[in-house]
Amino acid sequence: MLHTRRRFIAAAVTTVTGAAFSRLAFGAKQPNKKHIVTLSFDDGFKKSSIKTAEIYEKHKLSACINVVSSAHMKDFRPPDYPEVHRADFGLWNDLAARGHEIMPHGYKHANKRSLPFGEAKDLILRCLDVFDRELKGFDRKRAIFNFPYNASTPELEKWLPTQVRAFRTGGGAINPLPHKGQTKLTCTSFGPGNCEAAIDREVEKLLTKDSGWLIFNTHGLDDEGWGPIRASYLERLLERLVAIETVEVLPAGRALAKYVS
Numbered sequence: 001m002l003h004t005r006r007r008f009i010a011a012a013v014t015t016v017t018g019a020a021f022s023r024l025a026f027g028a029k030q031p032n033k034k035h036i037v038t039l040s041f042d043d044g045f046k047k048s049s050i051k052t053a054e055i056y057e058k059h060k061l062s063a064c065i066n067v068v069s070s071a072h073m074k075d076f077r078p079p080d081y082p083e084v085h086r087a088d089f090g091l092w093n094d095l096a097a098r099g100h101e102i103m104p105h106g107y108k109h110a111n112k113r114s115l116p117f118g119e120a121k122d123l124i125l126r127c128l129d130v131f132d133r134e135l136k137g138f139d140r141k142r143a144i145f146n147f148p149y150n151a152s153t154p155e156l157e158k159w160l161p162t163q164v165r166a167f168r169t170g171g172g173a174i175n176p177l178p179h180k181g182q183t184k185l186t187c188t189s190f191g192p193g194n195c196e197a198a199i200d201r202e203v204e205k206l207l208t209k210d211s212g213w214l215i216f217n218t219h220g221l222d223d224e225g226w227g228p229i230r231a232s233y234l235e236r237l238l239e240r241l242v243a244i245e246t247v248e249v250l251p252a253g254r255a256l257a258k259y260v261s
Contacts, residue, residue: 034177035206035247036213036255039199039234040168040187041220042066042105042146046091048220051231053095059238064251066105066146066168067092069130089134096135101251104131104164105146113151120156128163140164144253150187150217157184166256168215173202175213178259185252187215191227199229199237207244215252 041052044067056063092102106112107127112120124145131138143164150170160167161183171186190198199216206214219225221234241247250258 034211036177037203037241037247037249038064038213038215038252038255040064040066040146040215040217040252042217043219043225044068045220045224048224049091049095051221052234053098053100055231055234055238056100057098059242061238061249062251062254063100065095065100066103068105068109069127070107093136096137101253102135103144103146103253104128106148109148111149111151112147112156113153117155121159142253142257144168144185150189168252173214173216174206174209175215177211177213178256180260182256182260185215187217189217189227193227194229195227196229196233213255
């Protein structure tokens with residue numbers, strides 16, 4: 001097994017330099033293991049979200065897309081990436097109807113750690129209210145709130161489970177498998193440059209463990225957003241992941257819904 005993992009490292013996923021996964025090493029059967037992989041796409045960039053959904057659909061998978069709820073409003077002023085077009089709930093409803101997971105990423109793309117508790121709480125509630133009105137079938141009690149900048153506070157972490165099923169914040173990339181009472185999900189990210197090599201490293205770490213749930217926070221494809229990945233890389237990554245007997249690729253909310261009663 002050590003030899004197999006070394007071969008994987010030598011040819012890990014498709015890296016920035018273009019090296020391909022070793023299918024044999026990455027697809028080694030581990031019937032006693034269980035691994036979940038969630039790529040969590042933030043911000044709701046229109047072009048990237050459409051392409052991401054198409055790529056996931058090729059593999060009969062559901063994408064995990066987290067959106068800023070006021071981005072479609074006329075008075076929205078993005079704090080970052082002003083040149084990037086964000087979509088509205090017409091697209092989010094369409095993607096949700098096609099089986100993709102659309103979750104809240106804030107009313108504004110505000111760092112909640114830098115705000116007073118009351119203001120941060122109000123922004124989260126306003127975000128959830130928009131989702132209630134605009135996203136068909138949305139149920140906040142089954143939702144995951146994805147903190148902008150992966151920046152939470154102890155106060156918000158204590159309060160949020162009274163509003164949503166779980167929240168995603170910064171921390172280690174590998175979580176325990178979904179279990180009862182799990183409300184805090186942690187993830188890692190990488191940027192501002194291409195984050196493919198960072199994903200490769202985290203996947204390798206996951207596969208060395210008997211079990212685990214990898215949540216990696218990425219953003220746009222190709223030239224969109226902070227820490228992007230190439231569309232061609234995403235296609236090859238999903239192709240390799242679905243070929244591994246012990247790996248399941250799921251959005252975060254679906255993982256909790258599937259494995260926690």
